Amino acid sequence: MTPTADLRERVVAFVAHLRLTHGFRVGPGEAAAALEALGAVNLGQRREVLDALRAVLTASREEGRLFDLAFDAFFRLREGPPPPQLPPLLPETKAPLSPPPPSRQPGGRPGEERPVPGSAQAENPEEGTGSPSSRPNPDREAEGEPGTPARILTARLSPHAGAGGEVDAPGDDLPDLLRAAGALVRAVELGRGRRLVPRPRGTRLDARRTLRAAARTAGDPARLRWLGRPRRAPRFLLVLDGSRSMGKSATLLLRFAQALHLRSRRVEVYAFSTGLTRLTPYLRRAPPGGPLTLPDLGEAWGGGTRIGENLLRLARGERGRVSRDTAVLILSDGLDTGEPEALSRALRDLRARAGLVVWLSPLAALPGYQPVQRAVQAALPHLDAFLPAGGLEDLRALGRRLRR
């Protein structure tokens, strides 16, 4: 069925709307393909039109989720109430195991996110709804009262205390951090890749090049050519403790994560406090050189600490992505209100799959530090290294320390 001129115009406008409002990378080529796709489906069936346009105009699961909302809103423009304000694409992107947006029905069509029971949100329904700043927070209320020491202590140790708000990580140390990150990327050696490439010396005969050389000597392979395996470029999985106890170290390590991200595209960054959030899309968008500011990270920043639970979610959610090429860096002081058993399970999982698991602690940089925290005690048997990360000097030394 051929789309009418009016529909063609609307579709082209929709493509522009997706690009300008939601940051989709779609242009005239995609608009042409969308129109072509409409010619191949039944235009009387709304569902077919939606599915066809989604297949052409989206390129990831996250875009797919946003697309359905944008489609509904855009094609209702003419009649009915004004469309709801939709968030831009990138802030919509969440951790792989994050719960679905409240407007979607669970379990229906492809592209929908399902809640994961057993996760922090599922066990504590009140944590999964609304932004931390908007929902009632008994602990935060308790902090304002002239309370007893016990009440104050409860407030300080509460997993919800003080969470939320925009994250500012100002600092003019980016050049130093980039040097430290570069040294780390060069230092991490996780073995050889499986791809065979021509090398002066190697483990396997390069029959193709040897034969080409042999043709000049009447089939006599006088000069042998070799194939070898090049060094594998490491991937990094950074897990940053954004809880309140980390203080200024958290922002330093966040800037370090940004620097590492600038040095290598193979970096995934997560932050956790009571909840877990994927930071990679934010870092990808942050302009290098300017002050690093992130939107409200909710339960992933500035609250209490649940290391084990969040690492377990990460280990399960990122299971497919963690391989022998991956260096897992956990940046945390180890002050935890959660159970160490979960942490132990998570690290055992990560250790079994990753090439390297390193814990960086700001506390370990203090003189006379002893790793007595329960979380650190539970983690130590599963770590390749436990290293200090108190300041720039420690980060600069990181590559050197990991090379040994």
Added chain:
Amino acid sequence: MTEPSAPPDLAAAFRERGYVAGPALVTALRLVVALGKPLLLEGPAGVGKTEAAKTLAAALGTRLIRLQCYEGLDAQSALYEWNYARQLLHLRAAEVGGRPVTDADLYGPEFLMPRPLLEAIRQPAPPVLLIDEVDRADDAFEAFLLELLAEWQVTVPELGTLTATARPHVLLTSNRARELSDALRRRCLYLWVDYPTRGQELEIVRARLPGIHETLAAQVTRAVHALRELPLGKPPGVAETLDWAAALVALHRDHLDAEALDLTLGAVLKLREDQLLARATLGKLAAP
């Protein structure tokens, strides 16, 4: 180039072959045929991505050519290889016979061993080309694929440029072991394939195991959905549901009880920790 065609009711053609496809997948596959664009299917392992390509080939009555990706896969292994041993023998024989050897003698079609991608573009009728688990291949191979998917031609230095006689219907699958490049995504249609709903999965079990007892099919489907709600290391896919149901049918069970569960748990949960974690949940489901 041969004109592509698809059965008017692709969903029914899939169902006839035991594949219950959702409407989004059916539409995307119709677009693959109509637009000639590759389709990237992403989703958890075991939701039927590979099976979709096989069924599409069967429904179109064409050949399925599969390239399984792995770390270290290079263009040589995916495109073509020369039969070096035969070439050397040929050189030796020519030398003994005192015949001069030219490049054309040495790099003739009799020495060429086509691999899946070259084979796909040399078919007289458009085949279904499945590039399976493309996320396992490395970035360099992905970059090589970009050129092939855009131009449908490859260059063999010794033979020149070979252009597709019939453009294949291409399906790429990914389990998201690594992030694919934006460039590859942009060249493809895209569909996220999730686990089916309980109703759809029950339909799949009925379609693939026609003799299964209704109670057993419902119990297995319910149990698998309960398992997917747990934080498992390896959640069961549709393939595991079918394996499990088939195992129970093979043991002549018409319902799921504690004993049947013990005997067949390995068909659905493949990690020991997952089995331990799921025992309590499954115990409740299998309780009389």
